[in-house]
């Protein structure tokens with residue numbers, strides 16, 4: 001089920017409660033069942049769904065006292081629990097500082113939207129007065145440097161890369177050093193997405209991380225990736241210990257639940273969401289705003 005349908009289905013389950021003459025155990029149990037089925041069909045991890053169900057039931061039971069408007073209570077409890085699902089309660093999201101060098105390393109699978117998101121983030125900070133540079137450390141995929149160069153040129157962002165150097169660690173290091181010398185404030189390092197063997201990719205992330213010592217590492221995750229998101233995100237977490245996530249392609253027909261589960265599994269906040277292919281299609285993420293929008 002795509003995200004928009006998930007929102008509609010949860011809304012309609014809550015509306016059914018509002019329409020009921022008496023909100024008894026069977027109405028509440030029907031609501032819980034419908035919400036859980038909708039979440040499962042959207043690829044949200046079964047353990048998370050079960051936890052949400054228990055918490056939701058416990059909140060409703062605990063707060064259901066004489067004089068309390070039960071329908072309102074249920075509405076609020078559903079909203080709060082959905083927020084909790086996408087909120088890992090870590091407010092420590094990277095805040096780059098002016099007049100300092102902030103190195104930001106991007107990791108993620110090929111096709112997730114890394115190169116696109118690198119440019120989006122560069123533009124985001126450039127518009128806020130930072131001096132931003134982009135480094136292409138993807139020497140694996142032919143055309144990766146050209147893609148970054150094209151995006152960067154269009155957005156007037158200085159860039160660094162190499163057509164001849166095959167060692168991504170060296171390119172990353174040289175690029176960061178160059179921009180550091182030129183007093184750039186944010187240096188964004190784009191990395192490779194896939195290798196012949198995954199182990200090699202994760203080893204490469206460790207090495208690039210050691211070479212450029214990022215102040216922040218961001219994992220780019222495709223919202224439509226499904227259940228596979230969790231294992232991949234955990235592997236990236238181990239190799240690069242990313243501290244923030246950019247969830248991409250939320251404008252499309254993403255189920256979203258797999259990615260949401262991955263976010264919960266890595267206990268890492270979503271910093272931004274990608275809402276289109278255009279360079280300005282990047283929004284800061286707020287759990288409450290996201291759920292409000294989901295529920296329309």
Ligand code: GDP
Nearest residue numbers: 110111112113114115116248249274275276277
């Ligand atoms: P990379 O391999 O991870 O560097 O991925 P790219 O940046 O090359 O993106 C892969 C494809 O996804 C491209 O066609 C992008 O235009 C597209 N893309 C990236 N972010 C978004 C997004 O937020 N929304 C949509 N609709 N497309 C996106």
